[in-house]
Amino acid sequence: MTTFGTPEPALSVRQVLTLERVLAGEPEVVAGAAQLDRPVRWVHVAEAPDVGVMLSGGEMVLTTGVLLAGDEEKQAEYIRSLHRAEAAAVVLGLGRAFPSPPDVMRRAAERCGLPMVVLHRPFPFAELTEEVQARLVRRKFAAVSLSESVRTALTGLITAGAPLQRLLDEIAQHSACPVVVTNLAHRVLATAGERPAVDDVLRDWERIARQAGGSEGDGWIRAELGGRGERWGQIMLCGYRGDTATGRLLADRGAESLVLHRMLGGNSAHTWEEQSAQSLLTDLVSGVVPARQLLPRARAAGLPVNRRTFVPLVVRDGEPAQLDRVLRMLGLPGLVAELADAATAVLLSLARDQDAEALATHFAARLRTESGSTKAVVAAADPRTAWDDVPAGLREAQHVADAVADSSAALDLPAVVRLRDVHLRGLIRLLRDDPHVQSFAERELDGLLCAADEDLLSVLRTYLATGRNKSRTAQLHHVSRPALYRRLEAIQGRLGVDLDDFEQAASVHIALLAHDAQQG
Structure with missing residues (x-):
């Protein structure tokens, strides 16, 4: 990634007062000391007494007060006019007009909350104007340069087919703060930035989401996402430390x-909502990230997590969009994410007083009704009441789904398959990568493991x-009984076993299950 310089932050009144040329004038803050961080x-x-009509806000006004001397009403109106124009501060050079700070102006400025500074030594205003203007122009130029650099970098990533996460990482790199993308319901779709900082934001996301429609402040900068008159989300810079104008620029370029x-x-067939759920559930299944660290992401994604019962499901041969639609039809809170090998994970979040097993069965029945097929296999783990147990539950459901994959025994399975339903097949699936099991399968089936014997x-x-x-x-293979007998005799001859002997048949059956698990 190419990194670009961040523009200088806007000068505040406080910073202007620390400039060497200003310090030579011996500045003293006589009013509005609490407002010195206002940007200039x-x-x-x-x-002129009516100076406010010539301002547009944010100006630091320099004056000697020569036209105000001797008229207290004009002095007070001068300050009020600056306040109405939202000036950043007023700097009064003491001299012939005002040898000391005028009380009327000072009291008016204090009431208005307008920073008022007096200079005790003669000071050429042109020098201050030149230096501050030069700094502000440099900042604006740097901001424009940054804007174009960021736009070029992001456009290049899009052209190269980069995923959403890559774009967000780029934005987070430039803004140096967590970046969050949400839908209109303020549910988090994607994040970027330093992981601890992002986790801190997500832990407090419910409060942040409630305030998302309020005014920007403390570095929380938003930009709307949408097009053709339709809004569908927002991007938020969380705790941006630079000046607000630059933050808005970065948020706008990101949007x-x-x-x-x-x-x-993008380069994906999935919506951002699907990608968000997939990332979360994939991390839960893999166990690479501790479940406790993923809890803020789940809560921010809209999954109820407080005092809930979690039901981990894995569905074979079911479309994720269809599963999500069934959840919505039944009013069941949950996340849906596509896994590998035609499997889809579903994590239900139920109230503690709901019947988890009955609702899982109801979900499976509705899924088969909606799909018009009995092919979909719904595997479930036992319900979990602790979030830390969810990853193990998802892995258990995935194991059960794997155990019945491509199995003729699946025809006799219940609507929701659990660990107790897969028996020996489930155990073999767990042990399929063990070298001893692999060697056993090869040895027992050696006489049939060639293409001609399929x-x-x-x-x-x-x-x-x-x-x-x-x-x-014979019926399933569409052959006569005598033809089947001949094939069984050939099998027994190739393997050197008697299939009428229970122990030998069981040994061959276990070896075949192990072979199928390894191949699958």
Whole structure:
């Protein structure tokens, strides 16, 4: 990543007073000391009593007060006029007009909260104007340069087909603070930035989300996401430490890039909501990130997590969009995410007084009704009441789903398959990568493990899965009973076993389950 310099922050009144040329005038703050952090947008020399009509806000006004001397009403109105024009501060050079700070102006400035500074030594205002204007111009030029640099970098990433996360990382790098993207319901879709800082933001996200519609402050800078008259989200810089104008610029450039990325479809078929759920559930399943650290992300994504019962599910041969639609139809809070190998994870979050098993069964039944197919396999782990137990639950559900994948036994499974339903097949799935199990499978099936014997292997698989039911096996393979007998004799001859012997048949069955698990 190419990094670019951040523009100098806007000068505050306090910073102007520390400039060497100003210090030579022996400045003294006589009013509005609590407002010295106001940004100075420009410096303006003005003597006219109605100076406010010439200002547009943010100016530091320099005056000798020569036109105000001797008229206290004009002095008070001068201050009020500056206040109405939202001037940053007023600097009065003491001299012939005012040898000491005028009480009327000081009291008026204090009432208005307007910083008032007096200079005890003669001071050429032109020098101060020149230095401050030069600094402000440099800052504005740097801001424009930064804007173009950021836009170029983000456009380059989009052109290269970079994912959403890569764009957000770039924005976070430039802003040096957490970046959060939300939908209109203020649910977090994506984040970027230093992980501890992001986690701090997400832990307090409920409060932040409630205040999201309020005014910007303390570095919380937002930009709307949308197009063609429709809003669909926002990007937020959380705790930006630079000046607000530069922060808004960065947020705007980021919003432009995200809108363009969404219009072009990125390089993914998934919506940002789906990507958010997928990232969270994938991290939960993998166990790489401790569950406790993922809790703020889950809460910010809209998943209820306080005093809930979590039901981990993994669905085979079910479309994620369809699963999400079924959840909405049933009014069940949950997250849906596509995993590998045609599996989809579903994490339900239920109230403690709800029947978790009954609702999981209801979900499975509605899914089959909506899909019009009985192919979808819904595997579930036992309900969890502790968030820290959710990763293990998801892995258990995934294990159950794997155990029944491509299995003829799946025809006899309940609507929701649990660990107790997969029996030996589940154990073999857990042990499939063990070298001893692999060696056992190779040794037991050695006589059939070649391409030419795939038909015999299929017959053996069906015969054992049906509990050695010859009639059922012949029917499933569309062969006569005598033809089946000949194939069974060939199998027994190749393997050197007697399939009528329970122990030998069980050994071959275990070896075949191990072989299928390894291949699958």
